[in-house]
Amino acid sequence: MSTYLVGQVRPSQLLWTYGPGALVDLPNLSVVTMGLDRWDVNQCLPVEEARLLAAVRRLLGPQVERLRVPPFVREEGASPMSAEGKIGVPVRPFPRWLRCVKCGLLAEYDSGLFDIKPYPYRPEQTHFVHSNCEKGKNADAVPARFLLACRNGHLDDFPWHWFVHGGPSECRGTLRFFERGASLQTENLWVKCDACDAARSLVHAFGREAQQNLPACRGRHPHLDTFDASCQESPRAVLLGATNSWFPVSLSVLAIPLERNQLSQLVLDGWEYFADVESADELKVVIKTLVKSGSLPGIERFDIGDVWRCVQERQEGKGDDTFVTEGDLKIPEWEVLTAPTPPTDWPQFMSRPEPPPAAYTGRIAGVLLLERLREVNALIGYTRVEAPEETTDPDERPPMAALSRARPDWIPACEVHGEGIFIRFDEEAVRSWEDIPSVKRRSERLEAGHRGWRNARGQDPEKGYPGIRYAMIHTFAHLLIRELALECGYNAASIRERIYASSDPDSPMAGVIIYTAAADSDGTLGGLVELGKSENLGRLIGQALERATICSSDPLCSEHNPSVDRSLHVASCHACTFVAETSCERGNRYLDRALLVNTFECRDASFFQGGGGGNE
Structure with missing residues (x-):
């Protein structure tokens, strides 16, 4: 079978946009990314993140051994005819039906009526031609732009x-x-x-x-x-090219220090390199390679003997792995973020406490500037037609399609480095706000829309509602993202949110991380952390809340009732609250600005009373 290089995408795009089963709409071709069975696993570098791997195993089975980065060309300028130049992900033309742009002939690409014209050195120009077109020789043939898809993840011509x-x-x-x-x-x-x-x-x-x-x-x-x-x-x-033809189902964690000392954490993070080491001399060679490549920053600061003892303990099963059975990925992160003395000098996690803005002392309990952080994402499946919920419960999302024929023994993953701001809300203030009758009425209205939305999709209407606390914090995150994007200089789509919201008396959470999540240098320049300082953050929150009091779509926006149209937002729309899909962990669902500020329709449910500032 002939193979041709037909285009290029970033490795991270193979998780969020063009993963297995997704269509890649190239300038002259349309192709489908093949399943993991066809990928060359030897070209996929491993990513170590024990908590994320444990979560993947709980969902896909214990046979999953590794998280791996999608393959990419490591040698710039490599010949497309060489083995190095052909490193990539296997694809196949899809849909199979092509249309001649001159005579309108509609037929399958393998019917013998079309020929492929490759351009090895300019792959974006590779295309099919209708060789014997009656209206002109070698007329271009383009993909027929209509397909069939269903909620079970199937796709057909x-x-x-x-x-x-x-x-x-x-x-x-x-x-x-x-x-x-x-x-x-x-x-x-x-x-x-x-x-x-x-x-x-x-x-x-x-x-x-x-x-x-x-x-x-x-x-x-x-x-x-x-x-x-x-x-x-x-x-x-x-x-062809519709956004509802492929939605990724992914899991993500922040790489946070979970061990008692930094050496144990480093050994855990780089266990892929240390697992098969049999002697201290062999360990020296491994560490020398890691230092040279910069793959495990910080390991060079420790004595070889101490590292070897730590590796031996973990090889003998003496390492502390109790955390990998944690059911909720966010609880360990919350515990680290809210600790009295959060980590300040870990290689992948550097933080600095900051006093909360004075104007919001009764509402915001603490701020943590995350000067360095690392997020790891893993793709576990995908859905079509309907976007998945952010949940690990199969009953709360559309059917998830598989990435490979057999149960996979590895899963594609990527890591991003950046910076962020962690904002913790005052738990007592949040609980008092939740007890206000008008807030409960807003919750009932949003929950009615939630039940109708799930009923229309054949899902259990009594499951999956995240609660009014989540909606309030989620809306706050969106307003702040929009405000930060105007001042920090980063692309708005590269700023993301991570919501911590739980009313469980045993482990309550009320906070949010606003962070950069770009795989390249965008997001590591320090601009976001600078805006998290007390004098800047207070001003930005005030501006965000003031901007949210009036929407250009009012009064329609503020009077929106989700129980009528079975939607998942109340007083929210593209003009005031929605952000890019890549920034939101819930697809712009469960939003209501009336929970934060006074609107035309509701003036008694805002967490920040008085709209633009301060305490009650």
Whole structure:
């Protein structure tokens, strides 16, 4: 089988945008990323994060041995014909149907009517051509931009013959795609059979009548070359490049010090390098390599004998691994962030306490400037049509599709380095606010929308509601992200949130980390930490709250009722509260600015009474 380099993406994009089963819409081609079975695992470097690996194993099984970074070309300028230049992720053309841009011929790419024209040194120009086009030799052929997808994660070619002939037909004439009218609306897009002259508009593939005009789902996973005959979901037509064709299901943790001393933590972080070391002399060589490559910063400060004793203890099972059975990934992080003496000099986690803004002393209990942090993300599956909830409970999200045929023994992961601001709310103030009758009414309204939203998707309506505390902190995070993006100089999409919200009396949490999460140098320049200082943070919070009191979509925004349209936000919209999907851990759900400031419709439920500042 011939292989060609057809394009480039960043390794991190293979977790968030173009993972296994996702379509990559290149300038001249459309391809699907193949399953993990086809990836060259020898080109995927390991990532060590014990807590995250333990969480992945709980969901996917104990056979998962490693977290690994997707492959990438390590030699700049390597020839695309060499082995080094062909390092990457395997893909296959999809959809299989192509359209000639001149004569409108519609056929599969492997039907013999099309040829691929590779450009090894300019892969973005690789494309298919219709060699024998009657209107011009070697006319370009582009992907047919219609597909079928279902909630069970299946993806299939659009059934062109079925659609044109209104069901099963013996006719196998060639098909033509053509346009009628000046606009490209679906009613002006037509398909016609050359043999029997049957023709149909694409408008019948969408909307209410689509179920009568489309066949049942075949349960196809093109990235795995498998079919699931048991699928009972109704497929729907989607456009190539639609954002709802692939949603990643991922887990993430912050790399925080969990061991009692720094050496034990370093050995744990770099256990991939130390696991098979058999002597102190061999350890010297390993540490020398780590220091030279900068793979484990800080290890050079310790004596070889001490490192060797620590490695031996862990090899003998004496290391403290009790934390890896923790059910909630965020609880250990919360304990470190709220400790009386948080870590200040760990290689992957440097923090500095900061007094809370004076104007918000009764509301904000503490601020921690995170001068250096590391986040590790792992891709465990994906969904189609509907975005997943941020949950590890399969009952609270759409069905998750697999990344490989067999149960995987490794999972793609990536790590990002950056900086952040941790803000801890006063627990007593939050509890008192939760008991206010008007706040309870806002919670009931949001929960009604939550139940309707889950009912419409066939999920248990009584599960998954994060609570009004979460909605308040989540909205605060969005307002602050929008304000920070105006002043810190970072791309707004590179600023993310991590919410800590729990009303459990045994382990209450009320806080948020606003941090940079870029895989490159963006996010490590110190601008965010500088704005977290008391004099700057107080001003920014005041500006954010004042800006949120009036929305350009008011009064419609402030009067929005989620129980009516079964949505997951109250007084929130793109004009006032929503942020980039890459920044939000809940997909812009569970938001209500009336929980923070007074709005036109509600003036008695705000956590920060008086809108722009201070205590009650």
